[in-house]
Amino acid sequence: MDKNAISVPRVVPRKIKEKYAVQSPRLVTTDEFLAPGHRACIGCGEALAVRLACKALGANVIIVTATGCIEIISSQLPWTSWRVPWIHTLFENTAAVASGIEAGLKTMIRKGKRPDKDVKIAVMAGDGGTSDIGIQALSGALERGHDFLYLCFDNEAYMNTGIQRSSATPFGASTTTAPAGKKSIGQTTWKKNMPAIAAAHDIPYVATACPSYPFDLMDKVAKGIATKGPAYIHILSVCPTGWRSATDLTIRIGSLAVETGIFPLYEIEDGKYKLSIDFPKLRPVNDYLKLQGRFRHLAEETLNEIQHRVEEEYAKLMAKVALTKGLNE
């Protein structure tokens, strides 16, 4: 038997709040805006997430990308994987570039310098480009209320430069700049809660997503891009290279992140929290952790600590859901 096989039966979600209408493949566009032939690693969850997000964004969009995996796999002079207008400038400034694009388009339309056609703007950045080096530009753009959708593809470390820790790296993970050793468990800090930081800007739409739930992801991207004002979606993107996991388990590991409560799927619409998938019982976190080499070194004691923290965070989220239940109704 495969050592990675899951022995526990899968928990059936009580309620998947997906639009079943879009589950028919015929209703998902066969157009590919991220062309095949890019340079992503085998089993890359991020490339898959970008591809799905692009389907939901459609053709009428300008994409602004930060330096990082997405940029490196999809662009190399003189080629490109992009079938929509795409710009990359630097690492930390994507939200600011998007601000300028939005302001430029709006003003030019108002002054009759461009046809009056609503062009959407989407930002794509990694967890480093979002929660570390790009957080200032992002916070500024969210506060100013520019009309754009920010997509953070979170693979939980600086994967493009070789698996260095970021503020989004989970507790206990071994990375090249926070390696597990005789005196260290690896990452000693808890993952920065980036969706909560985005939500603290009181923007109209915040969500979490994962390509293991493709229709949920596409729904949220469609909703985010249609939102007037800033929207933020945090997308967990499994990285077999950095997580040291089997390349054929990308979808399964993404599902387990959700099923264990480590990465719950939810939306915050105008301040109202909604769980996208509500499980009657969360799976033990070890079901998720044991499939990844980056957690291989963890002792039972640390696993328990993680389990405890995940339950606590999940309870906090449920409390927010309960607290905002009647909001906007």
Add this chain to the structure above:
Amino acid sequence: MTKRVGIEISQAIGEAVKLANIDVVASYPITPQTHIVEHIAELVADGELDAAYIAVESEHSAMSACLGASAVGARAFTASAGQGLELMHEVLYVASSMRLPVVMAVTNRALSSPLSVWGDHSDAMAVRDTGWIQIFTENGQEVVDNVLCAFRIGEDQRVLLPVMIHLDGFHLSHMIEPIYMPEQSEVDKFIPPYQHPLPLNPDKPITMGAFGPPFIYSETKKAQEVNLTAAKEVILQCWKEFASIFKRYYHPVETYHSEGAKVLLLTMGSFSETAMIAIDTMRKEGKNVGLVKLRLWRPFPFYEIRQAVSHAEVLIVLDRALSFGGPAGPVCSEIKAALYNEDKKPKIISFVGGLGGRDITPDGFGEIIDRGIEISRTGSQQEFEMYGVRG
């Protein structure tokens, strides 16, 4: 007929930007630049200028927002100085490499530490190699005229490069001067609408800012170098046409009583005006001295500088910035490089002064020239001398 008005130079820049009918301004406050963006904010608030005003959270984002605006074909402007210019340093390279003709007024300021909001050219020299067109000005009229020229030069399809207009912090930015403000109709004729040949547009998707591996990076940089050097012709054409409309004349290198002068002083920016007073006084005293003013800093005017100074015996270059541990002030280094292979060239003496807002008086310029002449005769153990510094 245009009227001559007394106006603070920073406000006059705002008026010039309004005449250029910009679409986007992204600004972050930093002394001594703030009066420029404050005035633009007023113009936007009063509906006199139809532009998006993005009050960004840093200079890095100010330049980044200008990149985005320019990439969709909008006319974008910002202003900065000192630390602000340094914070946007890496973004400056992207603007020129991606051929986005952003225009920026730089109220030149010293660099920390110690903190100094006052003027010198350290910031301009630090961004020397960013691939921007850089023009220095010495009074309010020159600032206004060249801000207008900047849009026309940068947005020219043969150029498509960002342009910095340098004016000395406080010495110019905060001065009230009589300035001829051009008429809107004249400006409309002088600056055609900005047409980026390939803006970001879903109707015609393009990729901007792909990465360049070793097999292609050098070619992109060569193209950029050829482009910036070739921009000089367009700059000269622009100034020529400006002169035909507005009767004010600009040249890459300008001179004052330099013809036949055996000793020349070379300055940049607002100090040139004070230096002219010194030259007048010294000529009255019978000294054969003249002044050379360097206006176009990038692309560097090799031909014009050689023409202007090769006949002299001594050339004294005054820098307002230090190249720590280096051979001379940064301007002087380049002048030396430009003249090294010439058969006939003056002795070149390097001075650094006027750092962090320190004034140099007309008498001071006289002292610099006299000391320069002395060094040219006796030689010096030092690569350069700092003027008016204790210790």
